Amino acid sequence: MARNSRNAKTAASIAQPAHWPTHVQYISVYRFHLSVPTETRALICPKSTAPEACVPSRSLTIIRRISEHSHPASGQFGLFAARKIPPRTHILDYIGELHCDDRPESDYDLSLYRTREGLSIGVDAQHMGNEARFVNDFRGISHKPNAVFEDRRTVDGELRMSIWSGSDCIKKGDEILVSYGKSWWRAREECEGNA
Ligand SMILES: C[S@@+](CC[C@H](N)C(=O)[O-])C[C@H]1O[C@@H](n2cnc3c(N)ncnc32)[C@H](O)[C@@H]1O
Numbered sequence: 001m002a003r004n005s006r007n008a009k010t011a012a013s014i015a016q017p018a019h020w021p022t023h024v025q026y027i028s029v030y031r032f033h034l035s036v037p038t039e040t041r042a043l044i045c046p047k048s049t050a051p052e053a054c055v056p057s058r059s060l061t062i063i064r065r066i067s068e069h070s071h072p073a074s075g076q077f078g079l080f081a082a083r084k085i086p087p088r089t090h091i092l093d094y095i096g097e098l099h100c101d102d103r104p105e106s107d108y109d110l111s112l113y114r115t116r117e118g119l120s121i122g123v124d125a126q127h128m129g130n131e132a133r134f135v136n137d138f139r140g141i142s143h144k145p146n147a148v149f150e151d152r153r154t155v156d157g158e159l160r161m162s163i164w165s166g167s168d169c170i171k172k173g174d175e176i177l178v179s180y181g182k183s184w185w186r187a188r189e190e191c192e193g194n195a
Contacts, residue, residue, distance in 0.1 A: 017131055019063040019077065025128035030158075033099035040115060044098060046157045059083060060091055061176065063134050072140040078175050079134040085170040091147060093160040094132040096125030104191045108133050110180075112151070112161055123161060132163055137185075138177035145179045146170050 016026035032041055062082040066074050085091065094110060099122055103109045108125040115121075125133035138145040145166065152162050163178065170176060 017063055019065065021077075024126075024133070026130065027095055027128045028130055030095060030123070031097045031128060033097050033101065035099050035101040036121065037100070037119075040100070040119060040121065041098075043115065044113060044121060044159045060085055060089075061131055063131060073136050076136075077134045078136045079131060081170045081172055081174050081176060083172050085165045085176075087165055087167050087169055089165045091163045091165060091176065092130065092132050093162045094123055094125065094129075094149070096123040096129040096133065097127070098122070099124055104187065107188070110149070110161060113159060135163060135176055135178055137180040139179075139185070141175065142177055145177050146174065147176050147178050149178055 014026075014028045020026055030045070060082055062080050063077055064080050066076055066078050068074060071078075096108065098112070100119055103122065103124050103126075106124050106126040108129065109122045111120060112123050113121040135147070146168065147163050147165050147170070149161055150164055152160055154160060163176070165176075
């Protein structure tokens with residue numbers, strides 16, 4: 001009970017970060033879309049306690065608009081290191097709306113879990129999410145990613161897709177870059193081709 005109320009307070013009191021876009025809702029705990037069956041929710045959040053908020057380490061990251069014309073996402077936003085981040089450091093979790101419906105049009109959707117029956121659960125941060133939605137892919141920006149996506153369970157057993165620094169330090173001011181994977185870019189090209 002005490003834990004529940006503490007988590008609820010933490011989640012409610014997390015203010016949105018600087019440069020947060022007005023058209024996106026800032027959230028620090030998962031939201032479930034109606035497409036996720038009740039029994040499937042328990043695979044992601046096995047405890048019936050209030051979900052644990054992703055308390056972002058504001059001292060680690062900053063959202064910044066990219067003005068360099070040579071950057072392939074120029075004019076968009078990116079996630080940058082606000083200070084030196086040591087190797088293998090948990091940076092933050094990717095929070096958004098959990099869903100089981102198809103969202104080919106979303107550029108903010110990543111795959112979280114696949115059930116034995118073949119049902120896919122995604123985290124979509126297109127309309128609601130946290131700082132992690134601003135992490136860009138390394139292609140055309142750097143020769144390799146300096147961070148990775150890795151799933152983990154919180155102490156309460158909730159499944160999260162987390163961003164961790166790689167085997168090297170990330171310098172203060174460097175853009176945090178992951179690999180979305182070739183299949184992400186292939187799916188995007190297919191979607192654009194069909195548009
Ligand atoms: C999850 S969002 C990343 C945040 C995005 N830059 C923003 O400002 O909202 C994914 C989108 O960022 C852009 N992006 C990310 N990495 C890129 C890259 N290496 N080259 C070109 N565009 C990229 C693409 O438009 C992609 O659809």
